[in-house]
Amino acid sequence: MTTPAAIAVIRATIEDAHLAEILTRPGMTAHRVARALETHGWTITPTPARSGPYAGTQHH
Secondary structure, eight states: OOHHHHHHHHHHHHHHSOHHHHHHOHHHHHHHHHHHHHHTTOOOOOOOOOOSOOOOOOOO
16 A cells, blocks of 8 residues: 555545544544554554654754
8 A cells, every 4th residue: 555545544444434533533533544444455553652852953
């Protein structure tokens, strides 16, 4: 599956969710998105937790 196809699956899943669910239970919506992606052939795996401070950069 290509990135545009994955975006289409994510968008369709969010569009099908009720606004109340998105606002009050975003984790449930995220779970639906992950399930939809898996149904369409993506493998969802957890990322390891970061240890130490975040070393991101900010551009002003």
